[in-house]
Amino acid sequence: xxxxDYHFRDLGAAESNSDLYFTLGQRRSVVFVGDVVFNQMxxxxxxxxxxxxxxxxxxxxxxxxxxxxxxxxxxxxxNPTVLIDSQxxxxxxxRAQVSAxxxxxxxxxxxxKEHLEQALIQAYPKHQLSAFIQAGADSxxxxxxxxx
Numbered sequence: 365x366x367x368x369d370y371h372f373r374d375l376g377a378a379e380s381n382s383d384l385y386f387t388l389g390q391r392r393s394v395v396f397v398g399d400v401v402f403n404q405m406x407x408x409x410x411x412x413x414x415x416x417x418x419x420x421x422x423x424x425x426x427x428x429x430x431x432x433x434x435x436x437x438x439x440x441x442x443n444p445t446v447l448i449d450s451q452x453x454x455x456x457x458x459r460a461q462v463s464a465x466x467x468x469x470x471x472x473x474x475x476x477k478e479h480l481e482q483a484l485i486q487a488y489p490k491h492q493l494s495a496f497i498q499a500g501a502d503s504x505x506x507x508x509x510x511x512x
Contacts, residue, residue, distance in 0.1 A: 377413040378420035379437075385424070393432040394499065395444065402452045403439025405493045406484065407458065409500025412507040414459050421452045438493065442507065457487055459504060466505040466510065477501050 374412050375383040378400050385397040397407060400420060412501065425448045434444040451502040461483050472480065477498040484497050 369433075375420050375423075376416070377411070378417040379408060379413070379414070382410050383420065387431075394435070395428055395431050395433070396435045397424065397437070399437030401434065401447050402435045402454075402493075403436045403442060403447055403450075404488075404491050405438040406488070406496040407451070407454055407500070408496050409455075409458060409504050410496075412500075412503035414455055414504050414507060415511065417455055418459075420450060421448055425449055425452070451482050454488065458484065459508065462501055462504045463508050466508065468509055470506040470509045471502045472505055473479075496510070 369392075370386055370388050371392065372384055372386045375385065377383070380399060383398060383400050385395055388394045388396075400417070401424075411505060416432045425445070428444045428448070433441050434447050435441040436447060461480050462472065465472055465480055466502065480501055481494065481497040485491075485494055
């Protein structure tokens with residue numbers, strides 16, 4: 365494309381049913397990961413692949429450690445290690461909160477979803493897109509219940 369090197373990598377299911385990233389330049393120093401990594405935004409958990417998302421994030425952490433700039437699906441670009449580690453922390457925390465609230469159930473009650481939202485807003489006070497919190501709760505609860 366106009367003499368610019370670019371490469372695509374299929375990641376499979378993570379934040380959504382099918383994710384990828386692409387790099388630009390011969391050194392591949394710039395990476396666009398789309399919604400696999402957010403920057404100070406609550407995650408979209410509706411597709412119920414949170415465990416696989418963590419696996420993909422761990423792979424990205426190893427693959428992209430020498431990248432200069434990571435462009436996210438939501439939020440500002442930044443340091444790959446910082447952004448990926450932050451996303452791992454968020455997804456892990458979300459799963460732990462849902463697991464504790466659901467206690468094996470495939471869905472959360474409205475009251476439990478409110479509690480989840482408040483807990484995540486308290487844990488991540490600078491994050492935007494809080495409407496995503498409750499929306500993905502049942503998908504993650506069902507995912508966790510199926511893992512047991």
